[in-house]
Structures are given as structure tokens and as C-alpha cells.
Amino acid sequence: MSSIKIVLRKKGLSDGSYPICLRITKDRKTKYFNTIFKSTEKEWDAPSGCFNKRNTNYIQNNRLLLKIKARALKIYSDLDFEKDYFNLEDFSQRFRLDNNPANDYIFPFWEEIISEMKLAGRMGNATMYMETMKSVKQFCGFKKIRFQDITNSFLNKYEAWLRSRGGTGGGISIKQRTLRALYNKAIERNIIKDINHPFKTYKISKLKGQGIKRALDFDQVTKIIDFDTSKYPQLVEARNYFVFSFYTRGMNYTDMMVLKWVDIDSKSISYIRNKTKGRFVISIVPPVREILDYYKEYSLPTEYVFPILLKDGLTPNQINNRKKKTLAKYNRDLKEIAGLCSIKKSLSSYVARHSFANCLKQKGVATDIIGESLGHKNITITQVYLKELGSNVLDEAVALLVI
Template sequence: MKISIILYKSKTLADGSHPLMVRISELKSRKYLSTGLSCPAELWDFDKNTPKRSHPNRKLLEAIIAQKKAAYHTKLLELESEQRKLSIQQLVQAIEEPKQVTQGLFPFLSEVYQNLIQSGKIGRARLYKRLLTSLKEFTSNKQLSFTDIDVPFLNQYEAFLYKQGLVENSINTYFQVLRALLNKAIQAKKMKREQYPFQDYSLGKFSTLTRKRAINKEDLQQIIALRLAAESKLQIARDYFLFSYYGQGMNFRDMASLRWKQIVKDRVVYTRLKTGKTMNFKLLPPALEILDRYQKTTGVKAEDLVFPILDKNKHLSPQQIDNRINRVLKQVNESLKEIAKQADIPVHLTTYVARHTYATVLKQSGVSTGVISEALGHKGEQITQTYLKSFSNEVIDEATTLYS
């Protein structure tokens, strides 16, 4: 494809001059585009395609012509570097049509968030919402373009998050979401691949070591031994904690969605919401005792929910379900905090402690990481390794007796 500026003698303007045109040619195809400039024929050098020395505005005209040619050549090289096979018309459209306003990072982030909500991926959407809120706070709500996200920006944002009091695990999550966002932007042609800053900014420096969350046998027995009022918030919180522990470390969201039809005799068969893995395990006597109590309050119809966390007639949309689970989980963890205080346990007790303690039991029993990963319903062993790195070998010495 050849680009040149020519004096178009086929057209004569009112003052007798001729228009200067951009001529794009490829094989037998030609396209002429106006430059908005003109020149009398006697002041144009047709051999060199430049204004003659005698032209009164020669230098200015030469500069404008050079600028026009450079713009077309640059666009042509840019499109060819993207390995795009383009026609003359496509090149013309790429440079002549008004450029669309580049979408900023915040609008794109909001768009990704809304798409996740509509897809029912509420948990993932929440991470993008948190990133949006955090970045707006960091930038004082100033608009960001994708070109603003470079290594110095990431270093400054990292310092901001540390100043906010976040631990490395949490900071790592923010940066993982930001990295995923930029990858989406590249796929959507909102950002050029060469602008991607994570080639020079590594997330490996952030420790993914999970803080110690497991409790020992004595702690567990103290929780069980507490005298709590029947059907009180503390009693319900303890039930959820113990059912998770005795139920193969079941996640709270999975417990909230558990239905009686998924319990067959003394076994539970369900699909993990987070990973889509099918879980199948035997219920131990303490877990069966808990279920027996809830049969009297939630019913035993196949479609009935086991625990009174969600109302199947009220919490219908993914957003309503997610909001309700988050509210109840917050209340349960507040109650577990009080339980830990009453039981004199020096651990920040949450529903996740039950899950981590279950993993510890398996580890101390000599079970391989692969089997523990399968038992917890993890997608891979790497996630399980993150759990197990935080467990010391002194936790739960007599693992085999914990279920008795």
C-alpha cells in the first residue's frame, strides 16, 4: 500500500488553484482524500510532489504535508503490527473517522462488575466492587485511563493499601483482581498489551501465608461444653461452627444452601458453590444430632433448606441470596467471637476456623495434601498448601480421637 500527496489537477477551485489530495493506492485500487489544502499548478513541482521554492508559504505547506503523510504511515504500520489484513477503505476509516472517546478504567470496571452480577457470580463481583471503591479512594475519585496504570502507579497503590492497615494476603487479592481486570481490558481492546504493567510488577512478593486459624482439642471441647440458651444466637452460631467442623469443613455458603434432599441416611451429597465439585461424605454422630434439632424447626421436605439462613420464598435473586448470607455470616461470626471469649480461647473464632481445624485434623493424621484438597473441595492442591502452611504440628496432637 502506497501513500502520497498529489496535486489533483482534475478539479479546479474558484481561485484557479487545485486541491492537494492524499492518494492511497494498492495494486489497481486508488482512493483520494482531501487535505483541505490547495496550490496553483505553476507553484507545484510535479516530479517531486512538493511545492516549488517560489511558493510564498512553502515551508508551512511542506510541514503540513509531512504531518499528513506521517499520520497515515503511522496508522498503517500500527495496523500491520497487529497482523491485521486491511483494505484501503479500512485504513481510511481508521484515520479519518472521528475517534471514539477512550473508555476510562472506572467505567470499564463498573461494566465488568455489572456483567458478573447479571451472571450470578456475586462473590466475584464483590471483589471488583471493592477494587473500584479502593481505587476511587486512592485517586480521590479522579478518572483513570488504562495508560495511568504503570509500575509507579502500582507501587504507590501498594503503599496506600499498607497504610490502610491491610495485610499482605488482602493486598495480594486486590492486585490479583486488578491484574484480571487489565487482562480483560486487553481482550476487549481497551488497553494495549505493551502497556500491561504486571510484566514488571510481580505479585510473588506478597505472602499468601494464611494466619493460624485452627484450634486444638481442648479448645473444641470448651466450645462444646459451654452452657448456652436453647435457640439463642450463640447456640445457633455454635451449631453452624460444629456442623462445619464435623461436616468435612463445609463452607458457610454451602451450608446456607443445603437442602434435606441432599442428606440421604447418614451421608451428605452436594455441589460446592465456589468450585462446582461434588462432595459426598459420611455424617458423624455430633453432626446428626445437630440435624435432628433443625428438623423440628425447618421441616424435612426434600426442597426445604436445612438451616434457617435463607428464606426460599423471600431470597430469590443471586443478589438477595448473597446479601442475606453476608448479613447472617457477620452475625454468626460476632456470636463466635463472644463464644471464644466465654470459652477463654485466644483465637479470632469464625466459621472459617472450623474449616481450617478440619484440615489440620487430616494433616495431623498423616493424610496427603491431595486427599485433603479433595476433602475440602479445593480446585487444586496449591490452595490447600496455603491452608496447611499456617498449621503447626502441635495443633491437635490426638487427631484420631477428635471425632469420638
């Protein structure tokens, strides 16, 4: 007896979700193959082996799952036709080869992962993987490389190469984390073995530099809130987006872009954060209500709150392209606002989130409350986050001791 099914494997992950796997059963033996997906029990339909409508991208995700299952069925059928007998190891070798014809070559596997991410609508991750792959190809002189070529020495040379081209600790860290994630995916899919894992000796944590503090204090945020756009009508959107983000616990630009009127009731905003998939329910404070009322009157006739996406029904790729174009303008406008408000710090879309945390810290709000408001899963993340915001609050606390 044999079966091929997509299942939610009851092996809990740290965030409370479960991995989605392809399960092959043959001759009373079972083997699991990891996919790129994970899910909670509430978003999963076990009988049909697919996401239900509670999953935000269930249509695209289910298409990819069906593609994976169809590939497995074809391989199983081919083996059954070619051989009098085959076992799960035969299937596993063929399945891995079908997924990645070059097998231990990095770039074909990398491209496969990017394709899966695009099909699943995960355009942000796909873009990050594409940019890092392009960088690694340039570093390697566009030569073919295998996973065994990724060593501690390779990673240190790649880091030095990035620095020689003006790379900073933060930017290099992102590329190395992406490369590490790809390496781990190759292990999960049995492309390579977890032997001499290069990232066990090469520590990405060393790349975290101090950088430029991106958070504003409350006086600086107030200048933006009070900024008179009547003299600068071209900056209305940038001012509104920044203030809205600040008062919605640092909602990022991607989430604002796809925020819909159905996500808003008379008292609160409810949305799922694109980056972490965590749900936020945020009370509407007066500055946010004022902005919502403005866009209720002046926004485009679409389902979206903000006039960023110009029509409904766009594909993930179209949304991602629109984001690139409009985010660049938003950041340029924010820098202009900073100059007009005599704010000397560099202003960008993500500064609102850092500033929200910093202002809560200034007001004496406990770290665990700040972390919960930001959606952090543990206090350690918040402590690291706040550490980067400077020591003004500590300086003020010491000043209280001066007689």
C-alpha cells in the same frame, strides 16, 4: 454466508472446563469473543448455544448469553445497513465500543463486568469487584484513569496507600488480584493489548504475610463441640453452624446458607461449592446427623436446611444481602463462644475450614488426602495451605526423637 452463535470453544482450561465464546463468521472467516463464562460439556447444550439444567444458575446465565448475542446481532445489522461492505475487524471495533463506550477508561469497563456478574448471580465476585473499584477510585482522587495508567509504579503506590490506611498483606493481596483479573479481562476482550503487562513485574505473591494462625487444634474444637448452649440459647445457631462446617470438610457459610434438604439423603450430603463449582459428596457422621435432626424438627418451612434464608425464591441480590447481615452476627457470636470456651484465638466462620485441615494434619493424615478432602486441585495448594497452620505437628515429631 454469515452466522452469529454462542459456542463452547474446545480449548480446554486448567480445571477441565471450556470457555464460552461469541463466534462470528463472515466471508468464510471466523472471530471469537470471550465471555465471562466457562462450562463443562455436561452442562452445555451445543445446538441451542446455552446452559442446560445441570448448570446451577442456568436461567440467569442464559439470560446474559442471550443479551450478548442480541447485542452482537444489533451491531451486525447496524453495520450491514450503514455500509456496503464491512469485515470482522469493523464488527470487532464496534462490539468493543458498544461494550465499553469509554474503551480504554477503566471504570466504565469495571462497571460493565460488575453488571455481568450480578446478572449471572455471581454476587460474591461482584461485591469484591465493587469494593476494589471503590478503593482504587479513592486512591485516584476519583479521577478518570486509563488502562495504560496501571503501571508497576501505580501498583506500588496503591499498595503503599493501602498500608497507610491500615491494610494488611492479605487484604492488599485480594485487591491487587482483583485488579489483575480485571486487567486480564480487558486483554481477553481486546480492550487493550498484552504489552507491558504491569503484573509481570509487580508480584502479588510478595504480599503473603504470616498473619495470625486461624486454625484451632482438636482440643479447642472439642470445647466448641461440647459447649453447653442451654445456658446461652442465643448461641445455639453459631455453635451448630461451626460444628456442622467442621465435620463437613469446612463447608463455608455461603454453601451452608443455600444447602437444601433435597441435597441430603440417609447417608450423605451432596452439594456444589459456590467458590470453585466443584461437587462434594460427604458422608454424614453422628455430630452432623444430630444437627440435621435438630433442624428437621425446628427449621423454618422452606427448602433450606438452616434458618438463614427466611423464604424460598429469593433473588441472588436478596440472598447476598441476607448473607451480609447474618454472617456478621454469626461471627460476633463465634467470638463470644471463643471467650466462653477460653479460646484465645480469633474465631470466625472460616476458621472451621482451617481447623478441619489442621486437625487432619494433627492426626497424621497424608497431605494429598487432606487436599482431596478440601477440594484442592493439586497438592501444591494444600502444601501452602498447611504451611500457614503452624508447626505443632513437626515439634511433636521431633520430640519423639528425644531419649
